[in-house]
Amino acid sequence: MMAADQTVAGVPPSLSARVVGSFAYLTIRDRLPTILTKVIDTIHRNKNKFFEEYGEEGIQAEKQTISLLSKLRNELQTDKPVLVLTDGLPDTEFWNQYLHRQQRLQGDQESVSWFKSPWLYVECYMYRRIQEALLLNPPISDFDVFNEGKTQSFFESQQAVMALCTYLEGVNKNMEELSKNQLFEHFSRLLQVSLWGNKCDLSISAGQENSQKTSPLDSLSALQPFILVDDSNVVWSTLTAAQRSGQPGGTAADRVDIVLDNAGFELVTDLIFADFLVSSGLARQIHFHGKLFPWFVSDVTANDFQWTIRQTMAANHKWMSKSGVQWQTYVKQGVWRYHDHPFWTQPHEFCDMAADAPDLYAALQGADLVLFKGDLNYRKLTGDRDWDHTAAFKTALRGFGPAPLCSLRTLKANVQVGLQPGQGEKLTSQDPNWMTSGQYAVIQSYNPKSE
Numbered sequence: 001m002m003a004a005d006q007t008v009a010g011v012p013p014s015l016s017a018r019v020v021g022s023f024a025y026l027t028i029r030d031r032l033p034t035i036l037t038k039v040i041d042t043i044h045r046n047k048n049k050f051f052e053e054y055g056e057e058g059i060q061a062e063k064q065t066i067s068l069l070s071k072l073r074n075e076l077q078t079d080k081p082v083l084v085l086t087d088g089l090p091d092t093e094f095w096n097q098y099l100h101r102q103q104r105l106q107g108d109q110e111s112v113s114w115f116k117s118p119w120l121y122v123e124c125y126m127y128r129r130i131q132e133a134l135l136l137n138p139p140i141s142d143f144d145v146f147n148e149g150k151t152q153s154f155f156e157s158q159q160a161v162m163a164l165c166t167y168l169e170g171v172n173k174n175m176e177e178l179s180k181n182q183l184f185e186h187f188s189r190l191l192q193v194s195l196w197g198n199k200c201d202l203s204i205s206a207g208q209e210n211s212q213k214t215s216p217l218d219s220l221s222a223l224q225p226f227i228l229v230d231d232s233n234v235v236w237s238t239l240t241a242a243q244r245s246g247q248p249g250g251t252a253a254d255r256v257d258i259v260l261d262n263a264g265f266e267l268v269t270d271l272i273f274a275d276f277l278v279s280s281g282l283a284r285q286i287h288f289h290g291k292l293f294p295w296f297v298s299d300v301t302a303n304d305f306q307w308t309i310r311q312t313m314a315a316n317h318k319w320m321s322k323s324g325v326q327w328q329t330y331v332k333q334g335v336w337r338y339h340d341h342p343f344w345t346q347p348h349e350f351c352d353m354a355a356d357a358p359d360l361y362a363a364l365q366g367a368d369l370v371l372f373k374g375d376l377n378y379r380k381l382t383g384d385r386d387w388d389h390t391a392a393f394k395t396a397l398r399g400f401g402p403a404p405l406c407s408l409r410t411l412k413a414n415v416q417v418g419l420q421p422g423q424g425e426k427l428t429s430q431d432p433n434w435m436t437s438g439q440y441a442v443i444q445s446y447n448p449k450s451e
């Protein structure tokens with residue numbers, strides 16, 4: 001197993017808070033403590049609920065969990081050494097081994113700390129420590145501290161969801177009559193809707209409201225210039241080229257995997273895109289990959305996935321409920337499958353997957369296309385390293401390539417590769433925050449089979 005920041009010839013260092021004033025520094029100094037404070041407040045606000053459900057034990061659990069999280073916040077704010085985990089989860093040993101390697105790499109125990117170690121590692125570690133605090137207090141171990149924000153994002157985006165489901169109904173109803181070009185148009189629109197659905201993530205806003213008010217379809221043309229790399233055509237031909245030979249009327253691709261990011265509105269845009277991929281015959285099966293436990297404030301868990309489909313089914317809107325019923329049917333038929341491998345809630349750069357999670361790597365190799373949603377996945381695809389903007393996406397992937405892949409990401413961290421010469425400099429002169437504001441995006445693909 002590689003440890004983060006392992007110096008390898010030609011590979012730039014990991015982003016970290018060592019660079020005072022950098023986005024990593026500001027995130028660790030300001031945003032992560034804010035997120036922890038919100039988590040503590042959420043647990044405190046549910047104290048009566050815990051008492052009603054678990055009596056005095058619930059009160060004790062609330063108090064203990066808050067004290068563990070307050071200790072964690074203090075460690076973070078005073079740059080204390082990263083500590084071993086003690087909750088006995090199946091991956092506790094992995095995390096502690098990862099820490100020991102990091103200590104060897106960085107020289108000693110003291111130096112593996114919040115502001116001196118790779119940003120990707122310490123941020124992932126923080127969310128795993130939140131999970132540990134809950135797991136050490138069994139009555140409230142399955143409490144999702146981020147649930148309120150995720151459900152709020154869904155409820156406050158109802159107008160947009162209704163508009164999208166109405167659009168999807170219109171496309172599905174006329175699917176047989178659509179020309180190839182018309183099919184591509186709908187594909188491209190719904191791909192972009194899923195892309196921009198990623199703007200709504202709570203960890204960037206440290207939990208501030210982020211609902212989607214109007215129909216996203218109306219904004220696509222205005223947002224087009226903000227897509228810095230657009231490989232939509234490549235994604236389309238990857239899918240159609242996967243046409244199963246000798247299967248007249250068969251689907252184009254057998255399987256598309258979607259590595260999910262945020263719950264709420266973004267998840268609905270992903271489900272709508274997945275519905276279109278199946279109903280258009282572009283894919284026979286969709287495999288979704290979510291998180292094993294609450295992660296990065298708004299990321300999808302199995303509970304969020306099921307809840308979102310149930311809520312859509314129950315909507316008081318004809319086309320929303322029809323979509324929800326269709327999605328429930330796809331899940332029952334096995335046309336849609338949901339997975340949550342522990343790897344996605346570990347700190348790995350994806351170039352480590354083949355070595356550290358060979359079962360997952362092999363599973364992804366069975367896909368005709370793997371879509372990676374969001375910024376954290378992009379950071380892991382590129383190792384969260386300080387690459388030149390003109391470095392090739394393939395170079396940054398450092399050998400990761402289980403299948404043709406595409407990142408659908410709005411930029412919320414200062415790592416971006418695959419740009420044209422001068423493109424990064426021009427963006428910086430126009431908007432110094434272009435890499436972290438969430439205003440820009442990429443549809444960036446790599447096909448290991450075309451090398």
Ligand SMILES: O=P(O)(O)OC[C@@]1(O)O[C@H](CO)[C@@H](O)[C@@H]1O
Nearest residue numbers: 027201203204374375376377412
């Ligand atoms: O993966 P998402 O949900 O698109 O965004 C997550 C994220 O951008 O939020 C934080 C903002 O600083 C980053 O640490 C992290 O990469």
Ligand SMILES: [Mn+2]
Nearest residue numbers: 261262296299
């Ligand atoms: Mn996220």
